[in-house]
Amino acid sequence: MSDTMGRIKQVTAELLGIDINQINDDSRFVEDLGAESIQSIELVAAFEEEFDIEMDEDAALAVTNVSNAAEFIDKVIAAV
């Protein structure tokens, strides 16, 4: 598991109040982890804080699962 993936799972587990072991690489934030639309915004904010980055809102909110989020964040970090 990449460092990014691990941190994403940690942040997600804390914010959604679920056990980190329930989160797989292909877990979908809404359907599998039960994130509501408001929590999606919070997740974006939490990832930004965790990785000290700023993400494009519409692109970030279009990310639907954990592995896509890791990929997306890695790209943002690389572009900084």
Added chain:
Amino acid sequence: MAYQYRALTADEIEILTAGASRATDWTKVLVKSGFSPSAIRNCEFSGDIAIGSIGNELNPADNIPRQSGLFNARLHNVIVGDNCHLANIHGWLSNLKLGDSVIIENCGTISCTEATSFGNGCEIEVLNEGGGRELKITSRTSAQIAYLNTLYRDRRALVRALDKIAEDYSEGIKSTTASIGNNTRIQNCTVIKNVKIGEAAILDGAKSLINGTVDSTGAAPTNIGSDVIAENFIIQQGASVKDGAMLANTLVGEGSRIGKQFSAENSAFFANCEGFHSEACSILAGPYTVTHHRSTLLIAGMFSFFNAGSATNQSNHMYKLGPVHQGILERGSKTGSGSYLLWPARVGAFSAVMGKHSANFDTSDFPFSYVDIFKGRSTLIPGMNFFTVGTLRDGLKWPQRDRRQNDDKLDLLIFDVLSPFTAQKMLRGKKIMQELYEKTVKGQESIVYKAIHIKRLLLKTCPRYYQMALDMYFGDLLVRHMEALAAGDFAKGFGASEPEGETGTGDWVDVNGLLCRQSRLDRLLQEIESGQVKSFDELQEKLKNIHSAYGADEWNWYLSIFSELHGKELSAATKEDVNGILDFWQKASRKYLNLVANDAKKEFEGNVRTGYGIDGNQAEDFSAVRGNYEDNSFIRQLNQLVVEMEQRYETAKKIIRKNM
């Protein structure tokens, strides 16, 4: 008028008597030339009667031809216009003046029993059930006038002056005779007492109408339907009240629809409101207030451009000093099913309320927000409602759903979702969030601002949503201005203030649907207080001037804050500066439209398909019922907005290349 009428001849009286009609004194029955005594049968006359030309065939709007005349009716002190058809009046028609081509059939008693102003001047207790904000309703009361009269109670001279305008108007129409206008049709109504009815109205099946006005014109006919019970009321042009609605001390504004057993007391509904099934008590329902569902109670609140979800409820009473609390949902707000608000509370513009709230919060600094429950506490998600598909749809649909057909509309409306009113709030909200964020520490879950929780993480990201909206709004404003300028005048006009507009960065207010500069409103209030405005006509004229100044004021306000936003005046902006604003506009608009499209897409995929395909054919069933994302009419409209935005961007760029 009197010279048009003449006394009956002996031959005519003989024909009338032979037709089973009688009069307490035939000399008091006057008729017009064109009068045919054979068109009166089995009628009883008392008091002063004047009858117009009758005997011709009538072809009313219901397409059932009738002979004009009086059949099985009792009249006391009635003036009957030309070509009227009065038939089967079981009680009395008394103290009435009927216009031409009026039809009254199968009715009980329609009468005027005393000197009355027909509901005009009735005092109703809006917004605060405990009183203190009484509004004298009249057929000239607009949303704006009601706002001034009820929301500025600390300005005693203003309230006195506005009350006097309403009293003078009411006194001016006071009469012991109720008029019924030309081409009005009244059928199957039981009791209509002390009610003035305008032209072309249709009243069919009303149970009891007492002390009121049904304002109506040929251009905007008003409709009163079955089983309506109303007392002390004003129903304005083009409105519809039917299906067992019950109104007491209530005004129904132009183009509004009330029905399906809705009940309202001490309430005022302005243009294009809709009230069905549910209940309203002491509300100031601004334009486009909509409540459709049973178990919904709107009480002691001010609303506009509002949609109430089913079982929406508020409390204005803590069993202490009575029902004295009140609340405000600013324009464009909506409440989710089963939502509850404990008054006092104030919800910012274009916000959505979900869940049950017992905190007395004020979110007016944060428009376009979600007001939700998190861990049992009222929680604000600022800006979240901006990029939902619902908000965009609302903004597009309101102007298209203006049902008012009359030329001289009472309520003066500015429909814009993005406006100086919302922009100033977003600028303020952004600043507040940034300041609050700086005071928080990592690990802190939320802060409390004006009695509502905001999550710390959102304080960092939500200002960006506001910025996106502001970039869109300011860019659009700039492009609109550029588009409006003739190419030849571009250099002269770009960056120049509109001479008729207000200047400065002062506040904007929402006067119940009319967005305007606070300074303009203040001047109007002073003029009213000083006695310079003495009648509804004068007041409406002043309000129209404010309404028509909106565009100029909006532009001048933008110019005033431009230097705060960009560090220089727009008149000093370089080509690069303007191009930069346009680029931000394009980027924000693309992002916004993309977010809205993604939000709309959620209506077609994932869990929203739950329940479709009861025996396994989910995709096919969903597609058959809901259609596809790509083919959805709103999505097509959204795609068109994207195309238009890109075209406008290119055009604006060309204008800059040519002129700067």
